[in-house]
Amino acid sequence: xxxxxxxxxxxxxxSDIVLTEPAxxxxxxxxxxxxxxxxxxxxxPRDVREVATAVRIARECDEPVIPRGAGTGLCGGxxxxxxxxxxxxxxxxxxxxxxxxxxxxxxxPGLINLDLSNAIARHGVxxxxxxxxxxxxxxxxxxGTNAGGPHCLSYGTTTNHILGLQYVDDAxxxxxxxxxxxGYDLTGLLVGSEGTLGVITExxxxxxxxxxxxxxxxxxxxxxxSASEAVSAIIGAGIVPVALEIMDKLIxxxxxxxxxxxxxxxxxxxxxxxxxxxxxxxxxxxRVIRQIARDHGALSWRSARDAAERAVLWAARKGAAGAVxxxxxxxxxxxxxxxxxxxxxxxxxxxxxxxxxxxxxxxVFHAGDGNLHPLLIFDRRDARQVQAVIDxxxxxxxxxxxxxxxxxxxxxxxxxxxxxxxxxxTTQDLAAMARVxxxxxxxxxxxxxxxxxxxAVCGEVTAASNAA
Amino acid sequence: xxxxxPFALGSRAPARIEEPxxxxxxxxxxxxxxxxxxxxxxxxxxxxxxxxxxxQRYDIALTLRRLDRVLQYDPRDLTIGLEAGITLESAQRALxxxxxxxxxxxxxxxxxxxxxxxxxGWAGPRRATYGHLRDLLIGSTVALTDGTLASAGGMxxxxxxxxxxxxxxxxxxxxLGIIVRAxxxxxxxxxxxxxxxxxxxxxxxxxxLGALGQLTVEPTAALVVxxxxxxxxxxxxxxxxxxVVFEGSALVIDRATRDLRSVLGKCGVAETLLFDGAAAAAxxxxxxxxxIEPVDDRSITYRSTGIPSTVWERTAGACAxxxxxxxxxxxxxDLCTGDxxxxxxxxxxxxxxxxxxxxxPELRRAxxxxxxxxxxxxxxxxxxxxxxxxxxxxxxxxxKTRFDPAATLAPGRYVGGL
Numbered sequence: 001x002x003x004x005x006x007x008x009x010x011x012x013x014x015s016d017i018v019l020t021e022p023a024x025x026x027x028x029x030x031x032x033x034x035x036x037x038x039x040x041x042x043x044x045p046r047d048v049r050e051v052a053t054a055v056r057i058a059r060e061c062d063e064p065v066i067p068r069g070a071g072t073g074l075c076g077g078x079x080x081x082x083x084x085x086x087x088x089x090x091x092x093x094x095x096x097x098x099x100x101x102x103x104x105x106x107x108x109p110g111l112i113n114l115d116l117s118n119a120i121a122r123h124g125v126x127x128x129x130x131x132x133x134x135x136x137x138x139x140x141x142x143x144g145t146n147a148g149g150p151h152c153l154s155y156g157t158t159t160n161h162i163l164g165l166q167y168v169d170d171a172x173x174x175x176x177x178x179x180x181x182x183g184y185d186l187t188g189l190l191v192g193s194e195g196t197l198g199v200i201t202e203x204x205x206x207x208x209x210x211x212x213x214x215x216x217x218x219x220x221x222x223x224x225x226s227a228s229e230a231v232s233a234i235i236g237a238g239i240v241p242v243a244l245e246i247m248d249k250l251i252x253x254x255x256x257x258x259x260x261x262x263x264x265x266x267x268x269x270x271x272x273x274x275x276x277x278x279x280x281x282x283x284x285x286x287r288v289i290r291q292i293a294r295d296h297g298a299l300s301w302r303s304a305r306d307a308a309e310r311a312v313l314w315a316a317r318k319g320a321a322g323a324v325x326x327x328x329x330x331x332x333x334x335x336x337x338x339x340x341x342x343x344x345x346x347x348x349x350x351x352x353x354x355x356x357x358x359x360x361x362x363x364v365f366h367a368g369d370g371n372l373h374p375l376l377i378f379d380r381r382d383a384r385q386v387q388a389v390i391d392x393x394x395x396x397x398x399x400x401x402x403x404x405x406x407x408x409x410x411x412x413x414x415x416x417x418x419x420x421x422x423x424x425x426t427t428q429d430l431a432a433m434a435r436v437x438x439x440x441x442x443x444x445x446x447x448x449x450x451x452x453x454x455x456a457v458c459g460e461v462t463a464a465s466n467a468a
Numbered sequence: 469x470x471x472x473x474p475f476a477l478g479s480r481a482p483a484r485i486e487e488p489x490x491x492x493x494x495x496x497x498x499x500x501x502x503x504x505x506x507x508x509x510x511x512x513x514x515x516x517x518x519x520x521x522x523x524q525r526y527d528i529a530l531t532l533r534r535l536d537r538v539l540q541y542d543p544r545d546l547t548i549g550l551e552a553g554i555t556l557e558s559a560q561r562a563l564x565x566x567x568x569x570x571x572x573x574x575x576x577x578x579x580x581x582x583x584x585x586x587x588x589g590w591a592g593p594r595r596a597t598y599g600h601l602r603d604l605l606i607g608s609t610v611a612l613t614d615g616t617l618a619s620a621g622g623m624x625x626x627x628x629x630x631x632x633x634x635x636x637x638x639x640x641x642x643x644l645g646i647i648v649r650a651x652x653x654x655x656x657x658x659x660x661x662x663x664x665x666x667x668x669x670x671x672x673x674x675x676x677l678g679a680l681g682q683l684t685v686e687p688t689a690a691l692v693v694x695x696x697x698x699x700x701x702x703x704x705x706x707x708x709x710x711x712v713v714f715e716g717s718a719l720v721i722d723r724a725t726r727d728l729r730s731v732l733g734k735c736g737v738a739e740t741l742l743f744d745g746a747a748a749a750a751x752x753x754x755x756x757x758x759x760i761e762p763v764d765d766r767s768i769t770y771r772s773t774g775i776p777s778t779v780w781e782r783t784a785g786a787c788a789x790x791x792x793x794x795x796x797x798x799x800x801x802d803l804c805t806g807d808x809x810x811x812x813x814x815x816x817x818x819x820x821x822x823x824x825x826x827x828x829p830e831l832r833r834a835x836x837x838x839x840x841x842x843x844x845x846x847x848x849x850x851x852x853x854x855x856x857x858x859x860x861x862x863x864x865x866x867x868k869t870r871f872d873p874a875a876t877l878a879p880g881r882y883v884g885g886l
Contacts, residue, residue: 099775099777101681101776101777102775102776102777102806104775145628146628146632148626152625152626156599156603157626157628159603159632159635160599160603169860169863175859175860175863176859176860177858177859177860179600180773180774180806180837181837181858181859182837182839182854182855182858182883183857183858183860183861183864183882183883183884184636184639184640184644184864184867184868185602185635185636185638185639186636186860186863186864187635188602188632188634188635188636188638189631189632189633189635189636191632192628192631192632193631209686212684232544235544235546236543236544238566238567238568238656238657239656240546240655240656277716278685278716278717278719278720278723280717280719280720280723281716281717281719281720284717284719337624337625337626337627338624339542339545339547339623339624340544340545340546340625341542341544341545366626369624369625369626370545370624370625370626371624371626404622404623404624405622405624406622406624406627406629407629408627408628408629409624409626409627409628410626410628411628412628413628413629413630421629421630424622424629424630425619425620425629425630426619428612428616428617428618429618429619429620429630430630431616431618432610432612432616432618432620432633432645432871433620433630433631433633435867435870435871436631436633436636436867436870437631438870439863439866439867439870440863451630451631452630
């Protein structure tokens, strides 16, 4: 029996757009986080007018609105924890305009990240933010979490590549923002707001010219600490490659078992370096970086021969979490960021914390940015291990905060970490953010219970861990 | 007499000047001002106070010059935490010791402050390469009218912890809060910098601008400058010149120069002046200083933003309007960012005022987004500093009301009278 809400949506938009049957809705209750919710309805709109109509109806029926990309988020950002309307952008997935001359494109939020760069490569341009999920995650979702990726080291995160937005506000009105326009930077506020300020329906992205030359190197180290020291030394020497990634032995072996990319599987840690730019500089950069690696105990150094080999190495690196999923019963991936010089120290602490809790840990991380991703391996059928993961995850976050870092570098706060936000920010800091929320979403209708700590809500599940 | 007061804005001078020594005191002053119904305007180096309208009320000038410290800087982190009142030059000097920099690229760096540059939303000519200041700002602390200090972001380069509040204060002209601390991503200095200047005759211009797309090394910045003779150097007495900045290793700069000369040669531009190192930096800084430089009391400067492919059309269009109204112009057309800076000068203050009566409405008709950047206060008072009201203006108004309910902070200064 359809509710009034479902009936009104169906009347306004039709059964092609609106899903109301529990079986159809099940998939919209999940993302990459362990908790799930039960939406009252979902829509798969074709255009912004349909989004606006649905938002208006949801408001009138007092139902929350949860925008959804590909559902790859790891922190529950797309989980409809209070039910409500899920807006899925799988149909709004087009590249609307490409302006190569001015290096910009207008896209719909459901466009898959990698599809954009693939579609425009022949024009000599690319879209820089490249989260590991880029084969399936959407640009709209990336905007929601201000997603990062290995190449943020040189190119910056998603927010540095968004020039303007179209969004639907809580009254169902459509607005456009742009960095070139006068007025407060609403674009900058909306990026990374995890769907709590409005529903983003179009995105103007900045494109970059493909570099003249690209090289990828793989260096083996005895342990994560020495690899981390090498990274700090490279950055400290004033060299910013486009990517500096580290995988420890556990991760490298999982990756090699699946991808056979040629990483040194016996090494304690592997450093993946990418440099890009004018071809004149490539040899010098290699010489300097290689020397620093050697000075920090690099055991081997290899240069990818060609684009195909580079692609294999990157595919394997970006598939690291999935590869661990094949060898571990469950894992929990943490996301935190510290000042770059604190990296060796934080890696020692992560190792100690995992040991204290008797949990295997794998480390795969954006070392150049100080952005770590420990993967804690556990079996969710074992209550001790589940509790150990929760405790260890929390200790890792507190360690990062104590070292001057923060609790999310690129995955977002979502549902999972919202109670930790007050570890980073004071009441006054959070009050300023709440003012912005009050303006955009006074009724807390957009993605409720995300980002911000809230008072106890009846039936709320304590954030635990996200399992693969 | 008002013009002799360095804190005067438009026809108003403040009753009081406050010079707080720390961030808490800044916040406390805002609360006190709100309670007494006073209006506050924050001051850095006052280099960009000409952006926006004069405040409708103005009682207290709050200068941040005593907040001038480097708070946190470990060069190996490639991040720096600065107090808002530090001058751009001092900040840059601290960074230069470790061969790093932040591309502030704003006018008059010995006076201009970090907080003022951010509040003004300054966007320099190298941003196509290095990013806008907003993109390098990784954290901030702001004094709010309720007396609190609110921080956002941090000292890490990747951060999605809470809203990215720092962004909303950038370019807000101190109408939401007063920036007291700013944390930046620092960049390693490029190994070298070269500025190439070539004359650009009317005949060669279109051909040359079209051919620049063929350069194999992307310029860090590329400007067409006409006039501003007291500032940017020129090869001959040509009216316009092309100013191209290359940064990087000696190998790259040399290839870029050969490449540029070859492209220019094919377009019939034979001469190129080259400046390297400190001389290059000085030429670039002098050009940026020109953006806000007045001609006595008889000029006003507009800024037009947009996509790079329309910058020439917008610049030429604006200049045609100025010419038709009998005034003189100088301009900078930024080929990489799309900014156009057009300075309009009359033969005298009254001639400028008369010409502006015709010019301003024409400019607005042609380019609704054009804004006033600098100029004589009396000329600026004659026109609205802002162009058309943006699409989400009601949201902006609500943000202003929520952050500054008593309209303590520079009331009337911002877009749409906020």
